[in-house]
Amino acid sequence: MKLLVLGANSDIGSAIAGAFAKFEQADLILASRDMESLEKKAKDIEIRHSVKTKIIQFDATNFSTHQDFYNNLSPKPDGVVVAFGYLGDQKNAEQSFDDAKKTLDTNFTGAMSILEIIAQDFETRNKGFIIGLSSVAGERGRQSNYIYGAAKGAFTIYLSGLRNRLHKNDVRVITVLPGFVQTKMTAALDLPEKLVATPEEVADDVYSAFKKKKDIVYSKWFWRWIMLIIKAIPEIIFKKLNL
């Protein structure tokens, strides 16, 4: 198997790459912006799992480069993981349009741009799988992170449409909905200890969803129930909550 990981410097993304290297002996194409860090991650995975890796520069928000980026990949991957993301800071995004736009561009528009290109290829080849890292934050808007949440919500809807479109081509689309994960994205936040997963735990959940042919996976599993409750609260009450 050949797996393309977009945003491979992400802690969750590199853990997923590690899981596919470990269990599938997958060769990896690791793509992200920071090449120095990528080089180290690639070496780590090569040593641990004895697989081949290749690293390539990729910027999700540089939309016009996406077609060339994918054209230049040879051979084409059997699967792709979209792991890049940008959380930013809600207060900052409220005040700065640039920052809000960056949140949307990274989490949604950039993902959509590259996935449309990849989807076309998978569609014509009638094979492939797509794993998209969205977020439980996209399930319902809350004052503390609704701009990021809106971008992730859009991405979740996008993935669901893509799944519907590619079903007949035997191309699988897996939506991953992590809750709190201990990564550099959340390093500065004070997260409730009991609810936090490690990137490796999320990677295990993603890999087992892949094996079990699931469409949507919450990670950790209990977020499914937490979100069920959060989504069930009537708006008339929800709007008064301090979430």
Next chain:
Amino acid sequence: MTISGWGRFPKIKASIFSPHNESKCRDYLKEVEECIAQGLGRSYGDSALNSNVLCSRRLNLILDFNDKEGIISCESGVSLAELIETFLPRGWFLKVTPGTRFVTVGGAIASDVHGKNHHKDGSFSESVISFRLMLPDGEIILCSRSQNQELFYATCGGMGLTGIILSATIQLEKVQSAYIKQTTIRAANLNEIFDLFEEHKTTKYSVAWIDCLARAKDRGRSLLMLGEHDVDEDFSFSSSKKLSIPFDFPSITLNRYTVELFNRLYYNKAKNSVTENKSSLLSFFYPLDAIGNWNKIYGSRGFIQYQFVLPRESSLEGLQKILTKVSTSGMASFLAVLKLFGKENNNLISFPLEGYTLALDMKIQPGIWELLNHLDKIVLDYNGRLYLAKDARMKADTFQRGYPKWEQFRQLRDKLGLSEKINSLQSKRIGL
């Protein structure tokens, strides 16, 4: 959040930061008033505790591997478990390993941990070729036996008090199997077990489990476990899923009688006086790792693991005294492990010195502090010392008398601005 060491005592409120690269470490050191490094929190007491903790777990890349020489470089947050999982199937094992594999490389260096082969191979630092250390001002120093020696010998065993270990280069050992040929021998008392240790000095691995409650003529009855690497080229091993203890046992389950019963059962397991079997590396070295958080069986108040070492010539007498005191106290110890150490190394405050070491667990209960203070006295009378990685309560005086090079260590810390920035609850308590 509330954190503690493995003994779950003391518990303190702290904020934890897990940098994912060196520049984040540097920023953090600039920002905080003071902090201490932490790995997987397997030290029992307060050596990795402070209100600000820098956790190394996201510094977890394996950087390089030379498969001809068995030399690896990795970041300090990589665990020994990960190294075993990666390299054992290729025929490489750790030269020295403690009794749990869930410790980080940084933690293993900082405590200069010892294993069942200390009498032959020394402690963990023996396998350390070099490491990179970050000082409070953010400067990174490469330390080895030939470069920045003083910091090398201070950092190995230095309990995180010389700065943040970022990465290390380590020599692994070639093995021919993932299995150990194990021999278990019964000893009726302390004299017998001492003789057995001496007799088996050339065996690679040796450790004894000792019944702390046995009295009079049975005092010191024990099981000696010996091991040599098998050579059968069998590298199949599985790190099976862990059991775990989901809640705190009510502390009543560990009263003196249940422990006595447990001890007797364990002792009788070796029906013949000598038994042999083949055991996987994992079950030989890490029997407790099979039960996730076994530290919860001592109840929520936590426990102390008391580990000391006495110089060889005074070991027998000193141990007789200590065992007598422990068995009459009735503060049953669930696990007591006895081991013969080899020669002391050059590190400033590493624990091992040539002689016998005993580690016993005691849950926190009324009277425990008086008992331990009393044991401290005996240990010092016999020129012994206590292991910092297990300690949560010794007094400054006990530490300073046990570790004659402590002043040199303290001076180095002052010189490099470490005593202002890098502190643990322990270092403050013992005047380091």
